[in-house]
Amino acid sequence: MTSSSALVDVQGLVKHFPGERAFFGLGRPRAVVRAVDDVSFAITSGQTLGLVGESGCGKSTVGRTILRLIEPDAGRVLMDGLNLLTLGGRELRALRRRMQIVFQDPYGSLNPRLTVRQTLAEPLAIHHLATGADAGRRIAALLEEVGLDPGFARSYAHELSGGQRQRVGIARALSVEPQFLVLDEPVSALDVSVQAQVLNLLADLQQRRRLTYLFIAHDLAVVKYIADDVAVMYLGKIVERAPAPRLYAAPRHPYTTSLLSAVPVPDPTAQRPRIVLTGDVPSPAHPPAGCPFHPRCPHPKKDARCHTEPPALREVAPGQLAACHYAEEPL
């Protein structure tokens, strides 16, 4: 994952949200929610980075900050060496053609007042790519590419099933011919049989169009099928990052290990060590001191150092980074 061949290079991304004020502003001062706290990664052109974590870990905020749907507080997002976060107006709009997003909720991500044709014609119009009959042809081709009958162009979102809507969402993202897609939990709202269809579609599109993906998900099993590299987030920080085969075979951070062991496997005969973490994810407004994972960490070597000294994300094996003082002695 060297920066030189990277299409997308995220460096030191930070996003803090002002927290809620207690007692209508009369109480304690606001606690800042550290949604994204110094996140860095790079994605090689044509590859997929899986960004994994539980709800509230900041993974979706990362995706949206990269696209500047949310303005970050600090950091750089380089695409082909161009820093996205300092671009304005026209340049930003031009760059938006190169990166697109697909959302989780197939019900919320399509405008209910528009037909599929109108939904897909809009980006073509915004970027002056096609109008009239030409647009019609491109829309038909897009629908076919995502596995939908072009007849669906006349339908409204509520007339489609969840899987069909998600395909329209993908077609909308592809309409401007981007190089990079942020896929924000694109299959987690779908039924398993449909989820498999959409995952296959995403894999096909990536090959055909040479796309680069940031695949955000909470499900490590899903990520395993699509990601070349995986980054695991906990409380706004990346705690482990490695090539997928390494991460699944030999995780170094105890959180990754616990997460892997918590995923149910559809095999009643599977003999797997089950690590059940105690407690809940702490609030990102009040992250624990030291290692953010220490209150739940099942590592036998956990000690005073974990309570006080935040571990740095460091290379613990070739290509594998982990933020744990005891990454050399994994669970």
Added chain:
Amino acid sequence: MTEPLLRVRDLKTYFVTEHGSGTARAVDGVSFDLYPGETLGLVGESGCGKTVTSLSVLRLIPEPPGHIRPGSFIEFAGRNLLTLAPRELRAIRGNQIAMIFQEPMTSLNPVFTVGDQIAEAAIVHQRLSRRAARARAIEMLKLVGIPDPAQRVDHYPHQMSGGMRQRVMIAMALVCHPKVLIADEPTTALDVTIQAQILELLERLQAELGMAVMLITHDLGVVAGSADRVVVMYAGQVVEQAPTPDLFARPLHPYTVGLLASVPRLDAPSRARARLHGIPGQVPAASDWPGGCRFHPRCPYAWDRCREEEPPLLDASTGEPGSHTVRCWLLTEPQRRTGRPGS
């Protein structure tokens, strides 16, 4: 074999569609048994009728637009729940058969403390005093693994995390020590690490309290880890039913096979962009089930008979007769399965 605790026979729950013109046959002739102390997994995708089945058991279907057809039969402790008077039914609900739901956020009343909500069932069904009920609520919170139960009892739902709220829901359901717990997607809204906690909790409580659990889920992984027997539903019907080890080792219905092949597996060999074998097409609408076998439009093996004639549940057991049943004509012509895709 012991007597079943809950016996569901030919359950049909229909809904009138919006225009009032059609009928959605959400549950259409479902039969199964629940034995004391076992966990029965009810599995299927959205729209298969698994939730409506579970709601029908306690007659929680909104009427109208829904109604349970005459001829349906749900026997619990020797009585047909479908013919009980409302007062008798209430004495069973929450007392002998309890239920937990998917959304711990909306299933708890935001204006009462969790203690009040847990105590309520004890006050209603066991006529405990307020003081005794409160003590019971604290005891239940402790049972479901909530730290500082004596303080937590006075908290409101919004002061708790999703996992905590689901524990409270479980405490509420178990306060009267029910014989049957119906758990409708109890972990779907939760993160994996919290899901693991809740599943472990349910397992422990089941062993301690000796209740039977009907676990409704879309997640085959959850079923594999928790259920003793599995009922697979598709299009309002039971399509396959078997002991868990048997079902996963020898899935017979093409839908079960397809479902298993669709699941991304953590235990699969690691290779990026490996293909999953999905099931083509999608679940049809409940107002318009296909004729013949309801799975035939999506089935890779379907032949004329599947299109014309609806298969009954056929016995495919290798052990005890009736332990593994499948609604598929392939059982009568097994040679048709060879050399086809899908597994």
Added chain:
Amino acid sequence: MSVWNWLAVGGAAVLALVAVAEIRRRTGTGSSGRRFFRHPSAAPALFVLAFFVTVALAAPLVTPYRPYVQIDITRLANHAPSTQFPLGTDPFGRDVWSRLVYGARISLGIGALAMLVAVTTGVVVGGVAGYFRRWVDATLMRLVDVGLAMPRVFMLLMVVALWDHVPLTVLVLLIGLTGWFGTSRLVRAEVLSVREREFVAAARALGAEPARVILRHVLPNAAAPIIVSAALGIGNVMLLEAGLSFLGLGVPSPAPSWGNMIADGWPKMAVAWWASTFPGLAISLVVMALNAVGDALRDALDPRKETA
């Protein structure tokens, strides 16, 4: 009233019926149209509105007199309803039916136009506040708070009292510009919730300008409550206008409005009840019809009512 006038009134009723039937036929196939007409009062209410609008537009055809004509002040004042004067005459010897019809033009017109002013202002302010949030929102909403805290009728009375003779356009603008605060709050709340939906984020990610996002993605999805509140608001404005006119501060006599007709007939209520009662009934009927249409629209435009 001549045979021709009666025929014209009948024609207006038939036209209104046909219009309602046509609306029903065209929208009845869609799910929102079905939800609208599921209300038992929706079709009759629509008919009432269509009838008044038709009659008002065709005023010269359906009335025998000009509205301000005093036919015979000595002999025909306070004449009871008859075939010649179907709703009687007022204390000034004017035909109540004719004034009612011409008054419909003014009363309905003020209601609709003032509401248009109010809704437009409210949508712009609420939309801008909700979409841009931060200081824009804070500033605009404080302004709205101030507006809502002012007693509206008192304010109107103060301003109107400065004029000897209030021009109608001024009256419309005054009523409209004091009536948008509630709408802007409603729009803002709706926009705040719609802008968080993912299709809005998708549009922004595609490079759509804020104006496009607001006009094409946010407002259409926030339109339902706005339309409903506008329908209900017209009735409110009509009542307000009637109140002002009754106090002599709204539409000045001899121009007819339903409010000043009530005022004109009021002193002779004991001997000629019809002069005040019929305009009063007309106001009630139209306001009730607007409320019924508003309720039906609420259901028709609410996609959550979609069960299939």
